[in-house]
Amino acid sequence: MKFISTHFSLLLVLLLFFSLADGYAQYAKLEGIVTDDGIPVPFANIYLKNTTLGTYSDKEGVFSLQDIPMGSHNLMVSMIGYKTFSKVIELRSSETMKLTIRLVVSTEQLEETVVTGTLKAVKRSESPVPVEVYSPTFLKQNPTASIFEALQNVNGVRPQINCNVCNTGDIHINGLEGPYTLVLIDGMPIVSGLGTVYGLSGIPNSLIEQIEIVKGPASSLYGSEAVGGLINIITKNTLEAPDFAADAFLTGWGEYNLDIGAKIYISEKTDVLLGVNYFNYDELIDNNGDNFTDLTLQDRISVFQKWNFQRKDERILSVAGRFFYEDRWGGELQWTPEFRGGDEIYGESIYTRRWEVLGKYQLPVKEKLLLSFSYNDHAQNSAYGYIPYIADQRIGFTQLTWDKKVGNHDVLLGSALRYNYYDDNTTATVIADEVIIPSLFVQDEISLAKKHSLLLGIRYDYDKRHGNIFTPRTAYRWKMSGNDILRLNAGTGFRVVNLFTEEHAALTGARNVIVTEELEPERSFNVNLNYQKKIYTDNGTFATIDASLFYTNFSNAILPDYDIDPNQIIYDNLDGKSVSQGVSANIDVVFPSGFKFLVGATFQDVRQTENGVSSRQILTENYTGTWNVGYNFRRLKLKVDYTGNLYGPMRLPTLGENDPRSDFSPVWSIQNIQFTYKGLDNFEFYGGIKNLLDWTPNRGNPFIIARANDPFDKNVTFDTDGNVVATPNNPNALTFDPSYVYGPNQGIRGFFGVRYQLN
Known part of the structure; x- marks a missing residue:
């Protein structure tokens, strides 16, 4: 008992000691x-x-x-x-x-994931194809009502306004005209042909994850129209999208824009992204005094939905749709809808109704098989003065890809089927153009060594109008060091031409369109050498340099000839060559202090050579510059952004030797400044001034629209050959012509907006 008592007492002491140690x-x-x-x-x-x-x-x-x-x-x-x-x-x-x-601000940016160059999600530095990426932050530095306008600050990319009256336009990449650029939404060819004019409007910015741009042919993956380059607008997924977002702004010219985005959970495995964009402008402004609207009046709404479904083994299933409607008109200030289609008061009125659906479905098999599909229906009801233009376009697309890795080979096999339907009321379209184009393609990315990779690809398309079409390409990537990458790309592109995707110069009555022969598909060959370097400094500054040399040679190029006859636009396949070549560079620098800038410049030579005679392409600048400069005053919670662009002279479509308007545009620039305040939870307030220099294209010109006082040519005299005769009231022998346009007519204006985001 004494032994047990002694040990029990010792145990109590130990327990008391550890208890005190634990509490003390x-x-x-x-x-x-x-x-x-x-x-x-x-x-x-x-x-x-x-x-x-x-x-x-x-x-x-x-x-x-x-x-x-x-x-x-x-x-x-x-x-x-x-x-x-x-x-x-x-x-x-x-x-x-x-x-x-x-904490110290990190100037190094997270590396983006890109899909456009190879149809596979890879880190940008690992892609053998150079892909430029622009985030919603870039778009916010100069807020606009459409993607079309937002791209004005991207180096080598220029939104081109094609009509002084209706203000529709397209996107030029490295000096190549809009039909050479394919626009994708989530990798699907939604926006093309007739829709290119309007399809870049009405996409809610709140749902955009990033915009990827590839400069150079991509027909080996995407087929026709991806001749000069492509733009892929990628929408957010539900993990990245806010629960609710709203962005509204107005300008001093009376423009109103509203973006709304929301994330809706339907069930545990189903969610929906909803986006709505509404834009309105209804002010009659004529600052240049020609009795025509300086800016087209517009009333536009777009509704976007994207459904995401969770599946076993994280397989993909998503379906998206968009509806777009717009009513726009421009013309004489006295125009009202009662004058639509008549010859009393001139106006250009356009009703656009468009809907789209696209989706992706990963097959429930062990192999990675992805089925993608899209369909769009575009209805156009336009009146250009007394000339009606009624058009319908439908494009269906489906594609099955098999992604397979075998050793050091990363293989992509694919089959696609495209349905094109186009019809309009013009004499050029006697019967509706309807065709089904089947395609096969293969791509193999080979890891040659740790720092070297080679991509080989080829696509086969069959078009009953033109037979077999092959488009090969190759790409080589050399990762010289952890911060230096050299890429060499070469490839071909093709475009099956549908001439009447709304040729404004013809439809306004100023010129007749002449097609001299049966047009053959355009073909292109492109070489692009790209160098990318990242620079880190001891003080935390981070910089990226991205430079490219590019060369594109077109055969069978279809180009409008404005010069032979001022009353005609003559189209035929070029009997010679058309070349676009140049150099482009971007420098992106971020400082720890909150100051950053992105500066870019492109020097290019775009010209055609036929019968030994070389001439510059019309409406193409020989150099361009862009900049985005920002500084973040962290203590004040205020950010300042200064953005702008600079364009060199471009050849303009004048109406002959007696036209007093300049044959070349001057050097011109659009510059903007914005202030953004983030001092309140979930809110951003922003405002500033657009077009600080108050630049408009009428500077240095007696007028922009030829014979704006006689838009129906009622007082123009013609000889027996159809040529204009000089008269006392028409001493320069001109006809009505609104195609002389190279920049926006909007002058300086203020803007103010509010953003709200709930996560």
Whole structure:
């Protein structure tokens, strides 16, 4: 009994000792605040390395971490957009340790994932095809009502207005005209042909994840129209989209734009992204005094939905749709809808109704088989003065791809089927153009070594009008170092031409369209050498240099000839060559102070040679520059953005030797400034001035629209051959012509907007 009593007493003493030790200074507490140069950083991740202890800062940047074992610990603080903070702390007493943690802004940008160059999701640095990526942040630096306008600050890309009256346009890449650019939504060829004029309007910015641009032919993957380049608008998925977002702005010219985006959970495995865009402009402004609207009046609405379904093994299933309607008109200030289609008061009135559906379905098999599909229906009801233009276009597309890795080969096999239908009321379309084009393509990306990869690809298309069409391409990537990449791309492209995708110069009655022969498909060959370099400095500055040399040679090029006869546009296949060549470079620099800039320049020579005579392509500049400069005043929660572009002279479509308008445009520039305040939770307020220099194309010209006082040519005299005769009231022998256009007529104007986002 004495032995048991002694051991029991010893056990009680030991238990009392450990109990006191446990309650007396074994654990510590850590409190503090996370800041960025004195400004609280909310929701930063705070943890002790190699432990399970962690927390995050609240809206005021404050955090508290309890029950920390005594001793030495490695404190880590991380937050997207900042460098990770690391510090060894010594906890030797039960008193609370208090810290103020200052995070340093990380200038290095997270590497984007791109899909456009190879139809596969890869890191941008790993893609053998150079792909330019632009985020919603880039779009916000100069807010616009459409993607068409937003692209004006992308180097080598220019929105071209094709009509002084109705203000429709297309996108030029490296000096090549709009029909050579294919526009995709989520990788599907939704916007093409007739829809190119209007399809870049009405896509809600709140649902855009990024815009990817490839310069150069991509027909080996995407078929016809991807001759000069392509633009892929990628929408957000539900993980990245906000629960609700709204963006509204107005301008001093009376333009109103509203974007609304929302994420809706239907069930545990089904969610929907909803986007609505509404734009309205109904002011009659004629600052250049020609009795014509300087800006087309517009009333536009677009509704977008994207359904995402969760499936077994994370297989893909999504369906999206968009409806677009627009009523726009421009013309004489006295025009009203009662004059539509008549010859009393001139106006160009366009009703557009368009709907689209697209989707992706990954087959429930072991192999990675993806079925993609899209369909769009575009109805156009237009009146150009007394000339009606009624057109319908329907495009259906389906594609099946098989993605397979075998050793050092990454293979993509695909089959596609495209349905094209086009009909209009013009004499050029005697019967509806309807064709089905089947395609097969294969692509093999080969890892030659750790730093070298080679891509080989070829596509076969069969068009009953033109027979067999083959489009091969190759791409080589050399990762010279961790920060230097050299890419060499070569490939071919083709375009089956549908001439009447709304030729304004003909439909306004100014010129007749003459087609001298049966047009053959255009073919192109392109070589592109791209160099990309990342630079890191000791003070935290991060820079990227991206430079390219490009050369594109077209055969069978179909070009409008405005010069032989001022009353005609003559189309035929070029008996010679058409060449686009040049150099392009971007420099993107981000400083730790909050200052950053993106500057780009392109020098290009775009010309045609026929019968030994070489001439510059009309409406194509020989150099261009763009810039985006921003500074973030963190203490004031204010950001300033200064954006702009500069264009060199371009040859313009004048009406002969007696036309007093300049044959070449001057050097011109559009510049903008914006201030954005982020001082309230979930809100952003922004405002500024667009077109700071108040530049408009009428500078230096006696007029822009020829014979705006006689738009129906009622007082124009013609001789027996159809040529215009000079008369006292028409001394320069001109006809009505609104095709002399190379830039917007909008002058300086202020703007103000509000953004709200709920996550």
